[in-house]
Each structure stands twice: as C-alpha cells, then as structure tokens.
C-alpha cells in the first residue's frame with residue numbers, strides 16, 4: 001500500500017510536474033535542486049556546512065559582521081532554526097518571511113520607511129546554484145526592488161583546485177551523498193514513487209567548460225521507476241545520471257563584471273585567506 005505524506009495539493013502538483021518534466025527530458029535527465037531542501041535535506045545541508053571539506057560556510061562567516069536580519073527562506077524548518085538561533089543574540093531583531101527570496105525581499109522593501117536603507121544579504125554562494133545567465137538575471141531583479149544607495153552583500157565561492165572542489169561535494173563521511181540521495185527519498189515520500197536508493201550513487205563532477213560543480217545521481221543498473229502522483233514511469237539505463245544541482249564557481253573579477261552589468265557597483269570585495277571565497281559589497285547605482 002502506498003502512503004503519501006499529506007501536503008497541500010498545490011505543492012504536490014508543482015513538485016510532481018517538475019519531477020515529471022525533469023525526468024522525461026530528452027538527453028540529460030534533471031531534477032530541480034530547490035527540491036533538495038525538505039526537512040531532511042535542510043538538516044543534511046546544515047551538517048554539510050560543518051564538514052571539514054566544505055569550507056564555504058566558514059569562509060562566509062569569517063567575512064561577516066553582526067547585523068539586523070529579516071530572514072527569507074522557503075524551508076520552514078530552516079527559517080524556524082534561524083529565528084531560534086539568531087533571536088538569542090542581543091540587538092538582533094528578526095522578522096522571518098517564509099517566501100521565495102524575491103517575493104520576501106519585495107515585502108521587506110515595501111514595508112520600509114522612506115528614510116530607511118536596505119542591506120540585502122545573499123550569502124553562502126547560493127547565487128552559484130543558478131546558472132550564470134540566471135544568476136545575472138536574479139541580480140537584476142534584486143536591483144529593481146532596491147533604491148539607489150541600497151546595498152547587497154553577495155557571497156560567491158571562487159574557483160580553486162578541482163580536487164578541493166570535488167572533495168567539498170563528495171565528502172569522506174558521505175553527508176553530501178545522503179543529501180543528494182534524499183531527493184529520491186523525498187520523491188518516494190511525497191509522490192509515492194518507488195526509487196530504490198541502493199541502486200543509485202552520488203556523483204560530483206567538475207564541468208570545465210561551465211566552471212561549475214554538478215551533482216548527479218547515477219543509476220547503477222537498468223531499472224524502471226514509477227511515480228504515481230506525477231503519473232510517470234521512467235526507464236533508466238545502467239550508468240545514466242539525473243542531474244540534481246549545479247554550483248558555479250567564480251573569478252573575483254567576474255563578480256565585479258556581473259555587478260556592473262546589473263546596475264550595481266562593487267564597493268568592496270573581501271577574499272577569505274583559507275578558502276577562496278569572496279564577500280562582495282555591491283551598491284545599487
């Protein structure tokens with residue numbers, strides 16, 4: 001008997017439609033990386049941030065200073081954890097927005113007083129999870145919401161040795177593998193699918209042309225999968241992969257170019273000494 005978790009039907013049908021579209025795509029099959037972050041995925045991502053191989057988060061934190069915070073987050077568990085953690089810090093007032101980023105930012109911007117200036121934080125190199133063109137478009141949309149003189153502090157992971165980058169996305173303890181495989185487990189839980197997780201393996205690749213890490217799930221044998229809530233059946237060949245996430249890596253000067261093309265000027269750039277990662281202070285021009 002199939003048991004589905006009860007979720008709002010709009011959520012299930014959007015998820016099912018994305019899964020169906022991605023898995024039936026000709027050529028490279030794909031699942032959108034935003035679905036990696038359910039409750040389990042968000043907890044695993046927290047664990048990833050503590051891994052010795054994954055230097056991004058510590059680099060980001062080392063470059064950061066105390067600030068007031070309006071967290072915008074689609075994962076309710078991540079938002080609650082953030083409010084709980086930061087709510088205890090003196091002089092930090094927190095109002096959480098459980099919304100997609102740009103919607104939340106619009107709401108914050110609309111609620112401000114005329115004389116208030118906004119400092120927008122987009123940290124942890126989350127921009128890297130968009131492909132380069134979409135990343136620029138995202139910056140452009142942020143710029144449209146801001147007023148001249150507002151600021152955006154943007155975290156961007158920088159290119160480093162391929163070996164180090166691959167280790168960051170294929171850690172020895174297997175946390176990133178669990179994070180990636182949880183996407184299939186989520187499809188099983190929420191869409192009643194029958195992915196056999198023991199027949200897939202996590203793979204991290206460096207794409208030299210696009211300068212990004214790609215996470216894939218490799219089918220270890222020829223196998224069929226049913227996803228009832230998406231009305232989909234897929235046959236996967238042995239060795240075929242499903243592409244689940246990309247993390248673009250940047251050159252420091254490339255970020256300045258992106259800023260200029262999207263209506264910002266780069267006022268400051270701080271690069272961490274232990275892990276090439278840049279905190280970029282962009283001012284809306």
Ligand code: AVI
Nearest residue numbers: 048124125126129176246247
């Ligand atoms: C959220 N994002 C910036 C992480 C990254 O590095 O692309 C997600 C992640 N995927 C695997 N490890 C971490």
